[in-house]
Amino acid sequence: MAEFDHDDDSVVVVIGSGAGGGTVANELTMAGVHVVLLEAGGHLTNEDYVNNEWQAFNQMAWLDPRTTTGTWRIAKDFPNLPAWIVKAVGGTTTHWSGATPRFNAHEFQTRRHYGRIEGANLLDWPITVDQLAPYYTQAENNIGSTHRGGRKPQPANNNYKVLANGAERIGYHFYATGPYGTNAEPYDGRPASIQDGFNFQGDKNKSKWSTLVREIPRALATGNLDLRPNSHAVQITHDNSGRADAVLYLDGEGNLHRQRARVVCVAGNAIETPRLLLLSGSALFPDGLANSSGQVGRNYMRHTTGSVYAQFDKPVNMHRGETMAGLIADESRHDPSRGFAGGYYLETLSLGVPFLAAFADPGAWGPAFTAILDGYANTAGLWIVGEDMPQETNRVTLNSAVTDKHGLPVPNVHFDDHPNDVAMRDHGYRQAELLYEAVGATSVHRTPPYPSTHNMGTARMSARAEDGVVDEYGRAHDVPNLFVSDGSVFTTGAAANPTLTIVALALRQSEHIVDALKAQTL
Amino acid sequence: MTFPAKFPQLNETQLTEHARTVLIRVIRVAFPHSRIPDGPYERTADIILKEAQASTWFRVALTQGLNSLDGLAGGDFCALDDDNAYRVLKGIEGTDFFGFVRRTTVLNLYDDEEVWTVLGYEGPSFDKGGYLHRGFDDLDWLPEPRIEEYDGPETFEPIWRGPGAAAGNGASTPTPDSGENQGKLAATLSTQQDPREGARPADQNPAKASV
Numbered sequence: 237m238a239e240f241d242h243d244d245d246s247v248v249v250v251i252g253s254g255a256g257g258g259t260v261a262n263e264l265t266m267a268g269v270h271v272v273l274l275e276a277g278g279h280l281t282n283e284d285y286v287n288n289e290w291q292a293f294n295q296m297a298w299l300d301p302r303t304t305t306g307t308w309r310i311a312k313d314f315p316n317l318p319a320w321i322v323k324a325v326g327g328t329t330t331h332w333s334g335a336t337p338r339f340n341a342h343e344f345q346t347r348r349h350y351g352r353i354e355g356a357n358l359l360d361w362p363i364t365v366d367q368l369a370p371y372y373t374q375a376e377n378n379i380g381s382t383h384r385g386g387r388k389p390q391p392a393n394n395n396y397k398v399l400a401n402g403a404e405r406i407g408y409h410f411y412a413t414g415p416y417g418t419n420a421e422p423y424d425g426r427p428a429s430i431q432d433g434f435n436f437q438g439d440k441n442k443s444k445w446s447t448l449v450r451e452i453p454r455a456l457a458t459g460n461l462d463l464r465p466n467s468h469a470v471q472i473t474h475d476n477s478g479r480a481d482a483v484l485y486l487d488g489e490g491n492l493h494r495q496r497a498r499v500v501c502v503a504g505n506a507i508e509t510p511r512l513l514l515l516s517g518s519a520l521f522p523d524g525l526a527n528s529s530g531q532v533g534r535n536y537m538r539h540t541t542g543s544v545y546a547q548f549d550k551p552v553n554m555h556r557g558e559t560m561a562g563l564i565a566d567e568s569r570h571d572p573s574r575g576f577a578g579g580y581y582l583e584t585l586s587l588g589v590p591f592l593a594a595f596a597d598p599g600a601w602g603p604a605f606t607a608i609l610d611g612y613a614n615t616a617g618l619w620i621v622g623e624d625m626p627q628e629t630n631r632v633t634l635n636s637a638v639t640d641k642h643g644l645p646v647p648n649v650h651f652d653d654h655p656n657d658v659a660m661r662d663h664g665y666r667q668a669e670l671l672y673e674a675v676g677a678t679s680v681h682r683t684p685p686y687p688s689t690h691n692m693g694t695a696r697m698s699a700r701a702e703d704g705v706v707d708e709y710g711r712a713h714d715v716p717n718l719f720v721s722d723g724s725v726f727t728t729g730a731a732a733n734p735t736l737t738i739v740a741l742a743l744r745q746s747e748h749i750v751d752a753l754k755a756q757t758l
Numbered sequence: 759m760t761f762p763a764k765f766p767q768l769n770e771t772q773l774t775e776h777a778r779t780v781l782i783r784v785i786r787v788a789f790p791h792s793r794i795p796d797g798p799y800e801r802t803a804d805i806i807l808k809e810a811q812a813s814t815w816f817r818v819a820l821t822q823g824l825n826s827l828d829g830l831a832g833g834d835f836c837a838l839d840d841d842n843a844y845r846v847l848k849g850i851e852g853t854d855f856f857g858f859v860r861r862t863t864v865l866n867l868y869d870d871e872e873v874w875t876v877l878g879y880e881g882p883s884f885d886k887g888g889y890l891h892r893g894f895d896d897l898d899w900l901p902e903p904r905i906e907e908y909d910g911p912e913t914f915e916p917i918w919r920g921p922g923a924a925a926g927n928g929a930s931t932p933t934p935d936s937g938e939n940q941g942k943l944a945a946t947l948s949t950q951q952d953p954r955e956g957a958r959p960a961d962q963n964p965a966k967a968s969v
Contacts (some may be wrong), residue, residue, distance in 0.1 A: 286882075287881070287882030287883060287884050287885075288869075288881070288882060289869075290865070294896040305844055305914055340916040341916065342916055342917055349917065364946070371858075383906070389905045389906055390905065390906060391894075391895060392895055392897055392902065392903055392905050393894045394893075394894065394895060394896065394897040396905075397895070397897045397900050397902070397903055398897070398900065400903030400904065400905075401900045401901060401903055404903065409802045409908045409910060409912050409914075410907070410908050410914050411903075411904075412904070412905060412906055412907040412908070413905040429888070429890075430884070430887055430888030430889075430890045431888045431889045431890045431894040432883045432884045432887075432888030433883055433888070433889060433894075434884065434888065435885070440884045441884065441888070484868075515927070546860055550897075550899045551878075552897060553878070553880075553893065553896070553897070555879060555880065556883075556889035556892075556894040557889055557894035557895070565914065566914075568916075569914070569915055569916050569917065569918045570916065570918065571918035573918070584825075588874075588879055588881075589868050589873065589874050589877055590865075590868050590869045592868075592894055593864050593867075593868035594864055594865065599860075601789060601851070601860050601864075602788065602790075602844065602848075603790055603844075604852070605789070606789050606790055606791050607879055609791070609868065610793070610877065611792060612877040612878050613877065613878025613879075614878075654834050675900060
């Protein structure tokens with residue numbers, strides 16, 4: 237591994253090592269660029285992971301204090317856990333489920349296609365699906381998405397058998413066991429899945445793609461990467477001309493360091509990224525760095541989600557096999573006759589007993605609650621994941637009343653469902669119930685959204701500087717050498733799980749940065 | 759709401775064996791599983807008692823809560839049958855005491871391997887080679903489904919214009935930002951749709967599923 241000096245101002249500093257940051261670090265170092273990669277979490281490896289939901293949660297999750305406001309149920313049930321993401325090298329790619337659908341073309345142009353929706357801050361992306369297509373292909377190849385690039389599909393696990401048969405019986409066509417970011421056969425030096433059923437807990441078998449198993453080792457092998465785990469960025473500083481010039485970060489002992497930088501790429505996920513920009517306010521940037529639009533932290537999206545767990549009179553054993561290797565795309569279309577704009581996917585999902593107890597109906601007790609668990613072995617589950625409306629008032633801000641152990645304001649996440657989100661979720665619940673009843677469900681249970689796993693929109697892309705935070709390459713409109721490299725840049729959220737698109741955008745951004753560095757324009 | 763006392767002596771309370779018995783009964787009534795034996799309930803009660811030792815606040819809440827149950831039960835909470843005991847708990851479900859017991863139970867009763875076995879959850883699997891050869895696909899009461907993506911005559915229409923819309927009208931022809939589209943959405947946002955309308959056209963005619 238390379239070690240660069242804190243005063244080396246030729247390096248690119250990347251903050252965050254997940255889907256976006258890990259990809260950018262790999263692409264830049266492959267092109268010969270020196271990169272310092274700051275990761276707030278420790279360097280867990282696949283061998284460290286444990287097949288136990290709570291132990292793994294405590295080992296991997298981002299548990300730094302956060303607060304919540306708004307009418308979302310999370311603020312009541314999990315007030316200090318707005319998001320379920322990872323704090324470790326590899327970021328949230330080390331616990332992602334693995335579904336890799338692309339956006340539909342119209343989902344880059346929602347203002348144009350959905351029209352004006354009251355309360356929704358819709359805006360067309362400054363790029364099209366055609367512009368992103370080659371990077372999507374590259375991202376699928378990097379991830380090893382099944383059903384793409386000639387790669388084999390995952391086999392049908394028990395939970396998928398229920399989903400697919402139900403889908404067929406209610407007239408759906410567009411279902412399959414992917415595309416899915418875990419090897420069905422050996423690929424890219426990593427083995428095929430052993431169907432152990434642990435995904436959110438980290439994949440000990442290395443069959444699931446993450447930047448931990450692919451991008452970061454490759455970047456380290458170039459000799460151009462200085463990976464610094466346990467390094468929590470707290471401020472991006474700038475020079476008198478308004479160019480970013482360094483990143484202040486805390487090491488594991490709480491000591492403050494200053495790493496000078498030629499370029500800074502922020503990829504801390506859509507809560508920490510705006511928090512860092514807001515913490516980086518200055519006389520020149522009084523409302524936070526790169527926030528002349530006022531959009532930093534706003535338009536926070538988390539996807540419209542919900543789960544349905546159905547019981548049958550025969551065994552399912554949904555916990556066996558790949559958690560999300562099953563996807564129905566029929567409802568991902570934009571069809572206003574359903575009563576809402578945008579679309580959603582139905583994807584297999586399984587929780588173990590510990591997490592099903594915690595999340596099935598938070599706060600519930602008594603016989604109706606225990607019946608959900610008594611039927612565990614005969615239960616099938618799915619997740620509704622669809623496009624939620626960006627709203628200016630759904631927002632990450634700095635909490636003025638609560639600080640963390642370093643004395644820094646914690647992020648507050650405010651969220652209210654838009655009526656469109658509610659209508660979509662209700663539709664998804666009904667379709668899921670029909671699907672399961674079509675294959676003989678004896679009971680169905682609606683589970684409310686979990687703490688957010690998909691976090692997007694808080695530094696959004698826009699063609700015009702007044703509408704958003706970054707341009708089509710993720711470059712801040714206000715700061716020429718500052719990039720945002722994670723899902724914060726999503727102008728709108730689409731229905732698709734976000735990881736593939738984050739990687740595709742990061743690949744495109746990396747190419748842009750390398751070209752600009754070569755041309756001496758950055 | 760129970761508050762810590764101003765004078766510390768008031769908090770120097772100990773929980774008795776009777777209190778433990780009541781607590782075990784509370785957990786079983788609140789989280790009844792006929793197939794789960796006493797062991798996991800007792801372990802959960804002991805975790806709660808241990809956590810209460812670490813927190814004056816919870817210890818006082820727990821002591822007073824358990825103490826009050828016998829009174830609410832007319833003498834002996836443990837003597838009530840399941841229905842009556844449930845009714846007593848329903849009456850106090852908003853208390854700090856019950857909330858503490860409920861949360862701690864959810865986090866611990868269901869993180870117990872004996873409970874997993876009873877419920878049919880198999881726990882750690884990596885060391886056993888996963889389920890690749892141990893039944894990840896052993897469900898046999900439904901037909902084997904297709905795993906590849908759909909390759910039939912229907913085409914996915916990303917922008918759906920209803921039955922009869924010709925294939926190819928979707929992705930390539932953008933919908934203008936028209937008043938017509940806005941009006942349609944606004945009008946339907948509050949309308950209860952028949953969920954079957956969400957399905958694809960091939961499914962328009964068959965009899966509605968009985969639900």
